[in-house]
Amino acid sequence: MGLDYHYTLSPREIQQKVFRTQLEHTVRLNKPLTIHTREAEEDTERIMKEIVPRDHKIHIHCFTDSPAFAKRLLDWFPNLYIGVTGVVTYTSNTNTSDVVKELVSGEEGKLRIVLETDAPYMVPSNLYDAVPEIKGKRFPVCHTAMVPWTAQFVSDAITKAGTAPDSWSADRIMEEARENARHLYGV
Numbered sequence: 001m002g003l004d005y006h007y008t009l010s011p012r013e014i015q016q017k018v019f020r021t022q023l024e025h026t027v028r029l030n031k032p033l034t035i036h037t038r039e040a041e042e043d044t045e046r047i048m049k050e051i052v053p054r055d056h057k058i059h060i061h062c063f064t065d066s067p068a069f070a071k072r073l074l075d076w077f078p079n080l081y082i083g084v085t086g087v088v089t090y091t092s093n094t095n096t097s098d099v100v101k102e103l104v105s106g107e108e109g110k111l112r113i114v115l116e117t118d119a120p121y122m123v124p125s126n127l128y129d130a131v132p133e134i135k136g137k138r139f140p141v142c143h144t145a146m147v148p149w150t151a152q153f154v155s156d157a158i159t160k161a162g163t164a165p166d167s168w169s170a171d172r173i174m175e176e177a178r179e180n181a182r183h184l185y186g187v
Helices: 013-027 041-051 067-076 095-105 128-129 142-159 169-183
Strands: 002-006 033-040 058-063 080-084 114-117
Touching: 002 013, 002 041, 013 033, 033 041, 041 067, 067 080, 067 095, 067 169, 080 095, 080 169, 095 128, 095 142, 114 142, 114 169, 128 142, 142 169
Parallel strands: 002 033, 033 058, 058 080, 080 114
Antiparallel strands: none
């Protein structure tokens, strides 16, 4: 559920009405929220803050919006997690990398992310360098077995930024993201 202003397939007013209804039902049922938001920061934040209790469990799926938006949501909702997909590895997307770097440099020292795919889209670009047999080819489908390459990219980005101790290995990132998903979805 959510708002997507990137495409004009549905009028914004209708998207907002449906989003409100979905949020209300999900909160009433006390289920975790999985939010899709794209180029709709102001409206997504405003509507969520109006309807969703602060302690509700929230997953912002495939985050690509601004680090400032992520910070506002993370500060307001203590059980909110940022979804990181293979898009974090794309040179055209620096927002998600910046969000991750800021998370590990904060006082909390907790990485409030979940690793995910946006299958069949967003194959991690670092996969092509890591697997020589596919270099120069386009992998047709993203799937969960590619999550370790996303974790490795996140680890490398944190290390290069120098914003946190070197202890943020890909394995640690995967472990923490897995624990976050367990907390978020109760599995």
